[in-house]
Amino acid sequence: MKPSIPKGTRDFSPEDMLKRNYLFDCIRSSFRRFGFLPLETPSMENISTLMGKYGEEGDKLIFKILNSGDYLEKADEKWLQDKDSKNLITQISEKALRYDLTVPFARYVVMHQHEIAFPFRRYQIQPVWRADRPQKGRYREFYQCDADVIGTDSLLCELELLQLIDDVFSKLSLKVLVLINNRKILSGMAEVLGEAERMTDITVAIDKLDKIGVEKVMEEMRTKGVSEAAIAQLDPFLRFRGSHEEKTALLKELLAGSETGQKGIGEVEELWKYARSMSFSHIRYELDITLARGLNYYTGAILEVKADDPRTTFASSICGGGRYDDLTGIFGLPGMSGVGISFGADRICDVMEELNLFPAAAAVSTRVLFVNFGEEDVPYSLQLLQELRKAGVNAEMYPDAAKLKKQFAYADDRKIPFVAMAGSEERKSGTVMLKNMQSGSQEQVGRENLAAWFTTTQQN
RNA sequence: GUGGAUGUAGCUCAGUUGGUUAGAGCGCCAGUUUGUGGCACUGGAGGUCGGGGGUUCGACCCCCCUCAUUCACCCCA
Numbered sequence: 001m002k003p004s005i006p007k008g009t010r011d012f013s014p015e016d017m018l019k020r021n022y023l024f025d026c027i028r029s030s031f032r033r034f035g036f037l038p039l040e041t042p043s044m045e046n047i048s049t050l051m052g053k054y055g056e057e058g059d060k061l062i063f064k065i066l067n068s069g070d071y072l073e074k075a076d077e078k079w080l081q082d083k084d085s086k087n088l089i090t091q092i093s094e095k096a097l098r099y100d101l102t103v104p105f106a107r108y109v110v111m112h113q114h115e116i117a118f119p120f121r122r123y124q125i126q127p128v129w130r131a132d133r134p135q136k137g138r139y140r141e142f143y144q145c146d147a148d149v150i151g152t153d154s155l156l157c158e159l160e161l162l163q164l165i166d167d168v169f170s171k172l173s174l175k176v177l178v179l180i181n182n183r184k185i186l187s188g189m190a191e192v193l194g195e196a197e198r199m200t201d202i203t204v205a206i207d208k209l210d211k212i213g214v215e216k217v218m219e220e221m222r223t224k225g226v227s228e229a230a231i232a233q234l235d236p237f238l239r240f241r242g243s244h245e246e247k248t249a250l251l252k253e254l255l256a257g258s259e260t261g262q263k264g265i266g267e268v269e270e271l272w273k274y275a276r277s278m279s280f281s282h283i284r285y286e287l288d289i290t291l292a293r294g295l296n297y298y299t300g301a302i303l304e305v306k307a308d309d310p311r312t313t314f315a316s317s318i319c320g321g322g323r324y325d326d327l328t329g330i331f332g333l334p335g336m337s338g339v340g341i342s343f344g345a346d347r348i349c350d351v352m353e354e355l356n357l358f359p360a361a362a363a364v365s366t367r368v369l370f371v372n373f374g375e376e377d378v379p380y381s382l383q384l385l386q387e388l389r390k391a392g393v394n395a396e397m398y399p400d401a402a403k404l405k406k407q408f409a410y411a412d413d414r415k416i417p418f419v420a421m422a423g424s425e426e427r428k429s430g431t432v433m434l435k436n437m438q439s440g441s442q443e444q445v446g447r448e449n450l451a452a453w454f455t456t457t458q459q460n
Numbered sequence: 461g462u463g464g465a466u467g468u469a470g471c472u473c474a475g476u477u478g479g480u481u482a483g484a485g486c487g488c489c490a491g492u493u494u495g496u497g498g499c500a501c502u503g504g505a506g507g508u509c510g511g512g513g514g515u516u517c518g519a520c521c522c523c524c525c526u527c528a529u530u531c532a533c534c535c536c537a
Contacts, residue, residue: 004528057535060461100537128537133461135531144537204535293536305537320537344537373495408497423495437497 008132008140015363020349022362024125026171027145027343031123034164036147039122041104047089047096053103053330055296061130063140064093097129101146102297102327102340109150109338110331118151125345137316137347148340153325155267157339158301159274161321162285165305168343169282173357176318177284177308181291182268183298183322185251188261189289192254193230202226203292206238210290214238237289244272247287267300284308298322301339307351314354318347367454368418368434369411370397371404380427384420384450391451395420411437 005011012020050062071092072080079087098104101124109116125145134140147164149157162178169176186206190199201224205217212220217238218231233254240250248265255261268287275285283305293302300323307314321341328336352358368388370381381397388395398407411419421433432450435442445453 007529055535061535130536132536133534135533138536142537317537342537347537371495403494404496405493406497410497412497419496421495425495433495435496440497442496 006140008134008138010139010141014365018363018365019353019358020345022358023172023345023349023352024143024145027168027345028123028125030164030167030171031145031147033167034121034147034160036121036123039105039108039124040126041098041101041108041124043097043127044095045098045104045107047094049107049331050096050099050103053297054099058099058296061132062099063097063129063131064089065095065097067092067094098126099130100128101126101144101342102148102324105146105148105150105340106324106327106338107331109336110328110333113333116151119149119157120151121147121149123147137314137350139346142347143345145343145345146340148338150328150336150338150340153300153323153337155270155301156274158267158271158323159278161303161339161341162275162280162283163278164341165319166280166283172348172352173282174348174351174355175282175284175308176305177286178303178305179288179291180268180271180285180301180303181288181293182264182301184260184264184267184300185255185289186264186292188255188258188264189234191258191260193226193233195226195230198224198226202234206290207292209238244287247289251289264300271301293320293322297324297327299325300337303341307355309351309355312351312354314347314351316347317344318351319343363415364417366394366396366414366416368393368395368420369407369414369416370395370420370422371407372398372401373421373423374401377423377427381420381422384422384432384447387447387451388454391455393451393454 044065047062047064051059054061075088075091078084079091105122105124109120123146125143127141127143129141132138132140147161149160165176165178186203187196187199190196190202193202195202202221205220205224205226208220209217214235218235221231221234222228237250237254240247242250248269251265252262255265272287291302291304293304302322303320304317305319306317319341321339323337323339325337326334327338328334370385372378372381378397378401385395385397398410408419417437419435419437421435426432426444430447431444432447433442433444434453
């Protein structure tokens with residue numbers, strides 16, 4: 001049979017992994033720089049923990065795990081006959097693969113509330129699974145890198161997210177655009193329009209504005225049953241172009257009748273006040289009232305990050321996040337506000353690959369390869385090899401006394417920057433010949449200076 | 461769940477209105493060089509043309525089915 005892997009999953013070659021690890025290291029070190037603590041949760045959760053947290057669509061995209069053993073034994077006869085999958089699933093599956101890291105985090109916080117010092121800052125870098133249909137930049141298994149602060153509603157946390165994003169993407173040399181909105185503004189809008197109960201429909205439609213245009217957005221709202229009066233009221237807003245100040249001024253006007261809406265604008269203005277006093281190097285940020293985001297649990301700020309480089313073909317978001325005021329409530333711990341961001345490592349990887357942003361050094365693992373000159377000379381090489389490894393230099397020796405051509409070609413292929421030759425001549429003189437594979441130049445180094453040569457100089 | 465595209469060598473792809481033995485570039489292996497990789501030259505290995513059925517004297521090419529991949533919609537990292 002032909003071997004294969006499930007749709008939307010991937011193998012990562014050593015070359016891929018070196019790059020991915022570089023990326024993860026960058027993100028992880030930023031997280032730690034900002035005081036976030038590491039956390040991991042199981043790949044699978046009880047299905048009841050996940051269901052209903054991501055909206056109706058989200059439920060469908062959760063990978064369910066079949067119960068062990070004769071899983072149909074306890075299944076209801078009638079539901080089986082009716083092919084009633086929705087009800088049946090509750091009887092044949094009690095576990096599911098995690099869909100994101102935020103809900104498991106909320107579950108963790110509730111379970112461990114008595115041992116946590118709040119506000120709790122945690123980061124979590126783990127894969128998540130979604131039963132989506134794969135396409136460009138969309139995988140069924142992918143890594144999220146989350147940083148969340150829970151246990152405070154201070155808007156300084158939102159500001160910190162901006163700083164964190166800037167910190168990470170500065171390291172990666174990628175310019176990004178941060179789109180920010182606030183759910184309170186969106187619900188205020190629906191309220192003012194007299195369509196409070198249709199908020200989701202309205203926001204989902206508005207979210208498509210830049211993709212399908214004003215007319216189509218209105219059409220979609222009409223088909224969802226939004227009143228003509230409301231649509232007309234929204235019209236100037238959808239067509240609005242202007243500065244941040246003009247935008248908020250217009251918003252204030254529109255949302256004058258909604259307490260929630262006013263609050264949302266207030267939050268935006270406070271965040272902007274803070275942000276303006278900071279300096280950022282790799283992010284631009286703007287208020288985008290068409291940003292909605294699907295995840296149900298967001299209640300305040302929502303944000304999305306896109307690559308801001310004309311060369312990239314990547315239009316989809318590479319980070320997303322926001323504030324959730326009561327995610328722990330459903331697990332029995334109300335009044336616990338949190339805010340967080342999720343970096344989509346796989347998409348960031350794709351963008352960086354496309355823009356050639358991975359430094360060549362990221363692909364280097366072994367720094368020096370020892371040539372194998374045969375039995376006579378191997379012991380000497382082994383000693384030098386051991387000395388280098390003890391000094392913390394990644395080093396290896398070619399296992400066979402193959403032709404030099406082959407050994408050098410191997411080093412070349414592996415992108416190993418240095419080849420060490422320690423044959424009979426070097427052994428007698430207590431030296432080693434180091435060849436720089438990039439420049440082709442060679443240098444004879446005394447054994448006693450070998451480790452220092454790699455650790456103290458700026459050699460590669 | 462809905463719609464579109466593509467499946468030919470390890471990879472990227474040619475392949476004429478259907479006509480003998482299916483090609484190229486890159487990669488791979490060997491040699492030119494038994495203490496020196498990349499470059500060059502020489503030689504070599506490697507393909508049930510995704511699978512099944514049909515039309516035809518004859519199918520990589522036309523038709524049907526199927527599988528796989530991919531892009532878009534929905535939604536999202």
